[in-house]
Amino acid sequence: MKKILCLVAILFISFNLSATPTKITVRVKAKDAKFIGNSMGGAHIIIRDKISGEILSQGKTTGGTGNTGLIMNTPRERGMRISDDGTSGYIAELDIDEPLLVRIEVLAPFNKKQASVAASTEIWVLPGKDILGDGIVLEIPGFVIDILNPRTHQFISLKSLKDGIIEVKANVVMMCGCTISDGGLWDANKMEVKGILKRNGKALGEIDLNIKEPNLFAGNFKVDGGGVYELIVYAYNPESGNTGVDKINYIINE
Template structure:
């Protein structure tokens, strides 16, 4: 009995240490907020299909969380017009992806953002990496990933359209917006009159001509005429470029002109 009396306290002490070790490795909920912000513009949210976010364990490649940013593009005055101070949050109410991860120890993660998700010809993959520590959330504005570029959609001519020389000249018409869907207007906050929009035209696979597009009376819309001199297979690559920021977007289409 005396021997048992000596062993029991040792057993209890060992149990305390064991329970302490178990408690130490219990997973803790850790919130991560990810936002995608269009370069020189606002946040990418529901109005343009959101940004696809994927958080991976950088070592194993295991996906820890994934989803789509949702919400508005944010407050225009705060984001675009007012000066920002250090630690100031500018994304309040703006589109975000929120994940709560249960992690037991620090994890080095890769965060992948594909945006704008539904605009396949325009979307950009941007990535960053960071450490996540159990119980230490990255909230507020969170991780803000910049998405460069512009969304260009050729409205006319239509893809693979068959037409004839008698129908020439043909209208080239394109819609251009920022990556968040923010509008481009003549003299506006995103001033289309200071952007370069043009069509690079190929005929039968060879460079044919470059045609500048001008802003129309409709927001986001640029247009010009193409008067081909002979039949052929024509390919258009319409680009938008803002030399002040380096933002660039491209869309392309092909059509056939017969006699």
């Protein structure tokens, strides 16, 4: 019996010794923008065995959004890196003894649940063959939108409104948190930002929202009756195809 136990132990030790630590860098980049890092809560990474579904590694990307000039303004040649040591990323270390097909899943930006988007890819990982540098880069499309006014489930008296006017305000940023401004690198004038208004489930029309200061869009509409209102604010960039949405409900009492 002791001999059998010793043999099992030797085989177990031999198996573990044959596993080779292998590093994989995963980065998450906003479409038409920079990397998703600490300023947006990072991106949550899960690396699974493709066949069994077992989670081999998970965590969040950490670091900055990267070098703006390098990422956004420099023509990229084959083999050229767009990240540096400070650029947000997640380094996983897998102990494997043979080639393994893994599935890499990301959810980002992690701290903005209403705007989070999932992406995934699959790759063969080879023992001892690290994937570093830019590593595996997954792209996340969209905008992060937060409706600031009216507030969620706010009760508003129709009598309190001057001439029945309500101002709609929304904060709109790139998925990496990059600033949208009038004439800036992420130019607000190239984006369509509008509100879609409903009352008691029936459509009332659209509201044009214009840039007022960096990331802040605003517009007005006139209220002519009470009810339960739904406001949908969307952003659309026809050049990049990026889209984003936020929704709230509020109540107007006559």
